[in-house]
Amino acid sequence: xxxxxxxxxxxxxxxxxxxxxxxxxxxxxxxxxxxxxxxxxxxxxxxxxxxxxxxxxxxxxxxxxxxxxxxxxxxxxxxxxxxxxxxxxxxxxxxxxxxxxxxxxxxxxxxxxxxxxxxxxxxxxxxxxxxxxxxxxxxxxxxxxxxxxxxxxxxxxxxxxxxxxxxxxxxxxxxxxxxxxxxxxxxxxxxxxxxxxxxxxxxxxxxxxxxxxxxxxxxxxxxxxxxxxxxxxxxxxxxxxxxxxxxxxxxxxxxxxxxxxxxxxxxxxxxxxxxxxxxxxxxxxxxxxxxxxxxxxxxxxxxxxxxxxxxxxxxxxxxxxxxxxxxxxxxxxxxxxxxxxxxxxxxxxxxxxxxxxxxxxxxxx
Numbered sequence: 001x002x003x004x005x006x007x008x009x010x011x012x013x014x015x016x017x018x019x020x021x022x023x024x025x026x027x028x029x030x031x032x033x034x035x036x037x038x039x040x041x042x043x044x045x046x047x048x049x050x051x052x053x054x055x056x057x058x059x060x061x062x063x064x065x066x067x068x069x070x071x072x073x074x075x076x077x078x079x080x081x082x083x084x085x086x087x088x089x090x091x092x093x094x095x096x097x098x099x100x101x102x103x104x105x106x107x108x109x110x111x112x113x114x115x116x117x118x119x120x121x122x123x124x125x126x127x128x129x130x131x132x133x134x135x136x137x138x139x140x141x142x143x144x145x146x147x148x149x150x151x152x153x154x155x156x157x158x159x160x161x162x163x164x165x166x167x168x169x170x171x172x173x174x175x176x177x178x179x180x181x182x183x184x185x186x187x188x189x190x191x192x193x194x195x196x197x198x199x200x201x202x203x204x205x206x207x208x209x210x211x212x213x214x215x216x217x218x219x220x221x222x223x224x225x226x227x228x229x230x231x232x233x234x235x236x237x238x239x240x241x242x243x244x245x246x247x248x249x250x251x252x253x254x255x256x257x258x259x260x261x262x263x264x265x266x267x268x269x270x271x272x273x274x275x276x277x278x279x280x281x282x283x284x285x286x287x288x289x290x291x292x293x294x295x296x297x298x299x300x301x302x303x304x305x306x307x308x309x310x311x312x313x314x315x316x317x318x319x320x321x322x323x324x325x326x327x328x329x330x331x332x333x334x335x336x337x338x339x340x341x342x343x344x345x346x347x348x349x350x351x352x353x354x355x356x357x358x359x360x361x362x363x364x365x
Contacts, residue, residue: 001025001119006136007343008126010057012050015344016135021059021126024117026072026140033086033141035066035362036155038134040343040350041163042190043281046258047129048347051283055113057120058127061135062088065149065158066362075143083155084146085162087312090131091144103144104307135343137362147316153323156337156359157330160191161316161323163307164357165330167279168195168256170308170315173203176252176277180204185241185250185269186226188257189217191333191357192279194224196254198328199308201225209241209250211269214353224329238268249274256280263288273299333357 001024007016026032044060046052064086068078078084090110091103098106116128117140132139149158168191172178184200186193189212200208201224209228210221218229228244230237242249249271255262258280266276267290282288295301308315322328335355338346339362346358 002138003121004137005340006059006133007061007340008057008059008120009048012048012056016048016347018341018343020121021136022119022121022123023136023138023140026070026075028072028074029143030072030140031068031075031078031143031146032070032138033064033066033084033146034069034138035064035086035134035136037065037159037362038360039063039159039164040346040358040360042258042350043130043163044135045347045351046281046283053284054129055125055127057124058129059118059133059135060129062086062130062132063159063163064132064134064139065155065162069138078143078146078148083149083151083153083158085149085158085316086132086134086139086141087145087147087162087166087307088130088132089145089307089310089312090142093144101311102309103311104309135340135360137340147312149316149320150324153320156334156361157323159359160330160333160357161319164191164333165195165319165328166310166312166315167305167308168192168197169199169202169319169328170310171254171256171277171279171305172196172199172252174309174315175303175305176254176275178203178205178252181206182251183207183209183245183248185209185211185253186221187211187232187253187255187262187266187269188280189214189221189226190256193254193256194221194333194356196256196279197221197224197226200254202322202327207245209244211237211241216354220356223332238265241269251275252277254279258282260286260288264290267295267300270300275300276302278302278304334359337361
C-alpha cells in the first residue's frame with residue numbers, strides 16, 4: 001500500500017488532522033487518480049459535524065478532479081494520464097435503479113470501511129466517505145464514478161462539476177423537467193443554488209426568482225441568471241415572488257438548502273399544479289410539516305433529487321461543452337483557492353456563508 005497525505009476526521013465537530021494514511025492499489029474495475037483539486041461541499045461539512053453519523057476515523061471530500069495514475073484489471077475506456085472528474089456516484093449498473101437509468105439512487109450498498117481502499121498509517125480501519133475520500137492526494141474509485149474531461153480545462157474548475165454543478169443544473173433539467181416558459185423559484189443562492197439558477201436559465205425558464213437571506217448573494221444570483229431577487233428575511237417573501245410573477249405562483253420551486261424553514265415555506269411559492277424539488281439535505285431527525293389537503297386540491301407535488309438525477313456519462317460531457325461555449329459559468333463559482341494544510345481555514349470560510357465554493361489545490365506548488 002502507498003502512503004499519501006490526507007485530512008482525517010477523528011471526532012465530529014473537531015478540526016481535521018493532516019497526516020499520512022495508506023491507500024491500496026486499484027482492484028477489479030477501479031482506477032487510481034492523483035488529485036489536483038477538490039472543492040469543499042456543505043455535505044462534507046455536515047458529515048464532519050456528525051449530522052448523519054457514520055464511522056470514524058474518516059476521510060471526506062467528494063468533489064474532485066485529477067489524472068489517472070493507475071488502472072486496475074477490467075477497466076475499459078480509461079488509461080493512465082487521462083484527465084477526469086471524480087464523483088460520489090458509485091453505481092453498480094445492474095440493480096433496478098441503475099438499469100432504469102437512475103444511477104444516483106443505486107440500490108447496491110458500498111461499505112467504505114470494509115471495502116474501501118484506505119487505512120490509517122498504523123493499519124487501522126479508515127472510512128472512504130461517500131465512496132471517494134477526496135480530501136487526500138489520491139483516491140481509488142470505481143470506473144463508473146469518473147468521466148474524462150479535456151486536458152485544457154483547469155482541475156479547480158472541473159472539480160466543481162462533479163457535485164455542485166450536476167446537482168444544481170441536473171435538478172432543474174432532470175428532476176424538475178423544466179419546460180421553456182415556466183416560472184421558477186430557487187430557494188438558496190449558494191453554490192448549488194447558483195447552479196440551479198443556471199440550469200433553469202439553460203432550460204428556458206421565463207422568470208427565475210432567487211430567494212436568500214443575504215442581499216450580496218442575491219446580487220450574485222442575478223449574474224448567474226436570476227431575473228428577480230427576494231430577500232428571505234421578509235415577513236412573507238412568497239408574496240414578493242407572486243408579485244414578480246404577475247400575481248401567480250411558480251411552476252417549480254427548487255429547494256437547494258437544508259434549512260427546515262426553507263422546506264416549510266417552499267410550497268407557499270408554488271402555483272396550481274406546481275412541483276417542489278427537494279435538493280438540500282437537512283440533518284437526520286429534522287422534520288417539516290405541510291397541509292396535504294391543499295397540495296391534493298390544487299395538484300401540487302414534491303419530489304426528491306439526489307445529485308441532480310444525473311447520468312454522469314451523459315450529463316457531464318454536455319455541461320463541459322456548455323462551459324467551453326461560455327454558456328455555463330464555472331470560474332465565477334470559485335471564491336478561494338487553498339492548500340491541503342489550510343483545509344480547516346477553508347471549511348471555516350465556507351461555513352461563514354460568504355463563499356460560493358472553496359477549492360483545495362493538491363500536488364506540486
